[in-house]
Amino acid sequence: MNRTLGIILCVVGLLILAWGGATYTTREKVLDIGPIHATRDQTHTVPFMPIAGALVLLGGVVLLVTNKR
Numbered sequence: 001m002n003r004t005l006g007i008i009l010c011v012v013g014l015l016i017l018a019w020g021g022a023t024y025t026t027r028e029k030v031l032d033i034g035p036i037h038a039t040r041d042q043t044h045t046v047p048f049m050p051i052a053g054a055l056v057l058l059g060g061v062v063l064l065v066t067n068k069r
Contacts, residue, residue: 006063013057021047 023045031038 002063002066006060009056009060009063011060013053013055013060016048016053016056017050019048020050021045 023043025041025043028040028042029037030040
């Protein structure tokens, strides 16, 4: 069980370090006057902290190393 969890944590940690962040788009209503509608798409970025990816990766490595003992 620890080996599987360690491998999963290593993969997730590497993905966080490689990807760097996630983006999503929201649509805002800017103008709504009768039959006239105007919207605006706005892109937001949620950065992943590199330290978080490193900690997850380190936790996976620790689980893999302690499993072998």
